[in-house]
Amino acid sequence: MRVVLAEDLFLLRDGLVRLLEAYGCEILAAVESGPELSRALAELEPDVAVVDVRLPPSHTDEGLQCALTARRARPGLPVLVLSQHVEQLYARELLADGAGGVGYLLKDRVFDAEQFIDAVRRVAAGGTAMDPQVISQLLTRRSQDRPMGGLTPREREVMELMAQGRSNAAIADRLVVTERAVAKHTSNIFAKLGLPVSEDDNRRVLAVLAYLDHG
Amino acid sequence: MRVRRAAVAGAQGLALALMGLTGSVVLLSLTLVSLALIPIGLGVFTTPAVLRLVRTHALHRRALAERWQGIRIPVSYRPFPHDVRGGPTGQVERCTLMLKDPATWRDVRWLLVDATGAPVVAMLAPALVVEGVFGLLLAGGLWKPIVRAEGGAYWYTFVPVENGTGAGFAGLVGLALLAVALWWNPALIGAHFRLTAAVLRPDRETELVERIDRLTETRHTALDTSAAELRRIERDLHDGAQARLVAVGMSLGTVEALLEKDPAQARKLLAMARESSAEALTELRDLVRGIHPPVLAERGLGDAVRALALRLPVGCEVDVELPGRAAAPVESAAYFAVSEVLTNAVRHGGGDRIWVDVSYADGALRIAVTDNGRGGAVAGPAARADGSGTGLSGVERRLGTFDGVLAVSSPVGGPTMVTMEIPCALS
Numbered sequence: 186m187r188v189v190l191a192e193d194l195f196l197l198r199d200g201l202v203r204l205l206e207a208y209g210c211e212i213l214a215a216v217e218s219g220p221e222l223s224r225a226l227a228e229l230e231p232d233v234a235v236v237d238v239r240l241p242p243s244h245t246d247e248g249l250q251c252a253l254t255a256r257r258a259r260p261g262l263p264v265l266v267l268s269q270h271v272e273q274l275y276a277r278e279l280l281a282d283g284a285g286g287v288g289y290l291l292k293d294r295v296f297d298a299e300q301f302i303d304a305v306r307r308v309a310a311g312g313t314a315m316d317p318q319v320i321s322q323l324l325t326r327r328s329q330d331r332p333m334g335g336l337t338p339r340e341r342e343v344m345e346l347m348a349q350g351r352s353n354a355a356i357a358d359r360l361v362v363t364e365r366a367v368a369k370h371t372s373n374i375f376a377k378l379g380l381p382v383s384e385d386d387n388r389r390v391l392a393v394l395a396y397l398d399h400g
Numbered sequence: 401m402r403v404r405r406a407a408v409a410g411a412q413g414l415a416l417a418l419m420g421l422t423g424s425v426v427l428l429s430l431t432l433v434s435l436a437l438i439p440i441g442l443g444v445f446t447t448p449a450v451l452r453l454v455r456t457h458a459l460h461r462r463a464l465a466e467r468w469q470g471i472r473i474p475v476s477y478r479p480f481p482h483d484v485r486g487g488p489t490g491q492v493e494r495c496t497l498m499l500k501d502p503a504t505w506r507d508v509r510w511l512l513v514d515a516t517g518a519p520v521v522a523m524l525a526p527a528l529v530v531e532g533v534f535g536l537l538l539a540g541g542l543w544k545p546i547v548r549a550e551g552g553a554y555w556y557t558f559v560p561v562e563n564g565t566g567a568g569f570a571g572l573v574g575l576a577l578l579a580v581a582l583w584w585n586p587a588l589i590g591a592h593f594r595l596t597a598a599v600l601r602p603d604r605e606t607e608l609v610e611r612i613d614r615l616t617e618t619r620h621t622a623l624d625t626s627a628a629e630l631r632r633i634e635r636d637l638h639d640g641a642q643a644r645l646v647a648v649g650m651s652l653g654t655v656e657a658l659l660e661k662d663p664a665q666a667r668k669l670l671a672m673a674r675e676s677s678a679e680a681l682t683e684l685r686d687l688v689r690g691i692h693p694p695v696l697a698e699r700g701l702g703d704a705v706r707a708l709a710l711r712l713p714v715g716c717e718v719d720v721e722l723p724g725r726a727a728a729p730v731e732s733a734a735y736f737a738v739s740e741v742l743t744n745a746v747r748h749g750g751g752d753r754i755w756v757d758v759s760y761a762d763g764a765l766r767i768a769v770t771d772n773g774r775g776g777a778v779a780g781p782a783a784r785a786d787g788s789g790t791g792l793s794g795v796e797r798r799l800g801t802f803d804g805v806l807a808v809s810s811p812v813g814g815p816t817m818v819t820m821e822i823p824c825a826l827s
Contacts, residue, residue: 239698246698270685270694273710274703293681296674322711 186309189231190215191222191248192267193241197292201235204295208302219247226255226262233309237292238268238275249275260284265308267292271318280313280393288314288350304350313350313393320348336377343370348393402582406529409585412468413525416592419461420519427454428511444495451498454507458600461514465593469586473597476610477503479617479796502606510599522592528581531557535574543567614800622801629691636687644680648673696735700725704735705756714746716754724826726765733802734765734822737795741769741818744791749773749816760826767820775814792818 188210192198195217202215214225218241226234234255240248252264265288266279279287288308294316295301304314336344346356353371357364371389378392427450434450437443455477465471478501484490498504535556538546543561546554553560556570557577602610651673658666688694696704702720709716725731738756745754751773758767777792796806804822 239694270689272695272707274695274707293678296678 186210186306187213187229187232188305189213189222189225189229189234190236191217191219191225191234191240191251192237193217193239197237201295204298204301205235205305208298210305218242219251222248222251223255226251227258233263233265233305235265235267235305238266246275249278253278256282256284256287261286261311263308263311264288265290265305265314267295271316271322273319273322276315276319285313285389286311289319290314290316291318307350307352312352313348313389315349315393317349320345336374340370340374340377343367344374344392347371347374347389350389350393406582406585409589410526410529410581412589413522413585413592416464416522416589417519417526420514420522423457424511424514427457428508428515431508431511438495444492448491448494448498451504451507454504454511458507458510461596462600465596469590469593471590471593471597473600474602476602476607477501478610478613502602502610506600506602510596513595513599518592518595521588521595525581525585525588528577528585532574532576532578532581535570535572535577537574539567539571539574541567543570618797618800621797625798633687633691636683640683641680641687644676644683648676648680651676692732693735696731701731701734702758704731705738705758708735708739708742709754709756712742712746712754714752714754716742716756718756718758720758722758722760722765722826724760726822726824726826730765730802730822730824733798733804734767734820737799737804737806737820738767738769740791740795741820744777745769745771745773745816745818748777749814751814751816763823763825765820765822765824765826768817769820770815770817772815774812775810775816776812777808777810777816777818795820 186209188205190198190201190205190212192201192215198215198217202212205212213229213231214221216222216225220242222234222236222240225231234252236248236252238246238249240251249266252266256262256264260282261284263286264279266275267290268275269292271289271291276289279289286308288304290301290304294304307314342360343356346359351359353364353367357367360367374392380392430450431447431454434443434446437446459475462473462475465473478497480494480497484493484497538556538561543554543564543566547562553562553566555561557573559566559570559573561567561570601607651669655666655669655673658669693704693707695707700722702718702722705720706718709718726734742754742756745751749771751771754769754771756767756769758765760766792806792808799806799820799822802822802824804820806821807819808816809819810816
């Protein structure tokens with residue numbers, strides 16, 4: 186996997202380079218500012234970009250903005266955004282084009298190297314990787330609000346894992362059920378959310394989007 | 401159009417005169433009696449209540465001045481300190497505070513004017529209309545029965561009416577009066593309100609003195625709040641993140657020693673260390689959110705409020721129209737004020753829908769938070785008098801540092817609307 190990395194803190198950048206290389210990634214560029222990131226994304230055509238939300242010179246959400254601009258120029262360009270905090274607002278903006286290939290994780294997730302690399306791979310393959318914090322914020326809100334589209338508790342569990350970006354196999358593994366049971370739950374969820382049947386893998390992204398927008 | 405305006409002004413004049421001749425007269429007498437009763441002690445208990453009625457009456461008139469004529473009369477009652485005691489001692493304290501407030505004496509002065517001269521000015525508007533119409537009626541034939549009943553000349557304003565010619569003349573005068581009413585009625589109502597404003601508004605010097613008092617007070621509050629905030633941050637860091645990182649270091653030290661002898665135990669300790677560092681991060685994250693929310697720093701007030709709305713357990717619509725960003729301290733104060741008001745609305749409002757409007761006009765940031773809950777929220781002088789509404793009073797003090805104001809409209813049964821205004825410049 187060919188990766189472009191943007192992170193302004195030297196220690197973290199260095200650590201991320203080591204980590205990614207240890208798992209067999211090729212680092213095309215490891216940059217520390219917004220303009221450098223934009224240039225790298227335009228010229229290097231990476232398989233995936235790992236980007237810190239806050240970058241110099243503005244030290245605001247420059248990383249996120251660069252990533253969104255790059256995705257407009259090259260739709261579907263896989264981007265995994267890392268941040269010290271997660272906000273639904275940002276998650277929504279990342280998912281808004283419905284093209285998939287996005288991730289939004291707390292920086293702490295690198296603590297678990299395997300899971301982190303798994304998320305990078307999912308995003309590179311066009312899937313999604315949403316931080317459990319974003320999803321749990323939604324769930325607490327939902328449970329006090331109305332049940333979303335009348336999902337059963339089990340379907341909500343499946344929805345939560347699917348929203349994080351996990352495959353049916355991974356969900357089955359986590360919930361200790363068969364893959365066929367998960368497939369049944371997901372098709373029920375798609376039906377309840379009014380998503381048309383298609384072979385497109387993006388339906389999972391659309392479900393997450395519907396989930397984020399429902400409120 | 402002009403006719404309608406004159407007629408409306410006539411009706412308004414009548415209403416104002418009635419308010420002055422009933423409300424103000426009664427309140428003036430009550431105030432005087434209550435003040436006279438202070439030496440024997442009884443007045444101490446009645447005065448705050450009466451003065452509160454007077455304030456409500458004056459506030460109502462200020463609202464009418466703004467609504468009918470666009471004349472703004474500033475409200476300048478001194479806020480009560482938030483630690484007024486309860487019981488009789490508190491009552492004495494409250495009474496003294498109110499009597500020491502120059503705004504109270506301006507209110508009384510206004511009552512005197514509003515019970516005597518001001519209604520006359522207001523009354524001119526409807527009087528012109530009535531007298532004018534009467535003149536026309538006289539000319540139209542009403543003079544005959546009247547002159548017959550009077551048995552001689554009937555004086556209409558300055559015209560003696562005894563025959564058709566006189567009546568015709570009265571008609572002309574009536575027309576002239578109506579013309580005057582047509583051109584001058586709104587101006588008469590304006591004059592009434594300008595008189596009200598002149599009496600109620602603090603004069604320049606008093607205004608400055610009051611302003612200095614207010615600045616001193618808000619500066620104290622600001623310093624106190626920020627000192628308390630620093631203490632809280634210090635404590636949270638000390639007891640939380642710092643302690644956890646020490647624990648991580650200790651675990652790692654032990655791991656170093658155990659690595660060879662007992663790898664299983666070392667692995668367990670490593671897992672604990674990782675957990676500890678994750679918890680330290682969570683605590684730091686919450687702390688940062690409490691000091692200065694990241695979205696506010698990254699995106700400004702609009703998106704910060706939107707992010708806030710997304711985290712609420714009830715549906716919340718946010719409408720932002722800001723042509724630029726305000727200074728960081730103003731943005732921060734506004735954000736935390738909105739946050740507090742939203743929390744209040746969710747906790748006490750009991751509604752299932754909230755609307756937030758953020759806009760900028762006339763050199764001030766305006767934020768309105770409306771919910772469809774049960775209402776009954778209080779703030780301002782009314783809140784502090786009975787000790788409730790402390791949450792909103794806290795917001796008011798916070799905004800006060802920036803010369804900002806807070807207004808609450810919350811009739812029992814709802815809806816509740818909290819409006820905040822902070823004068824500032826946008827960049």
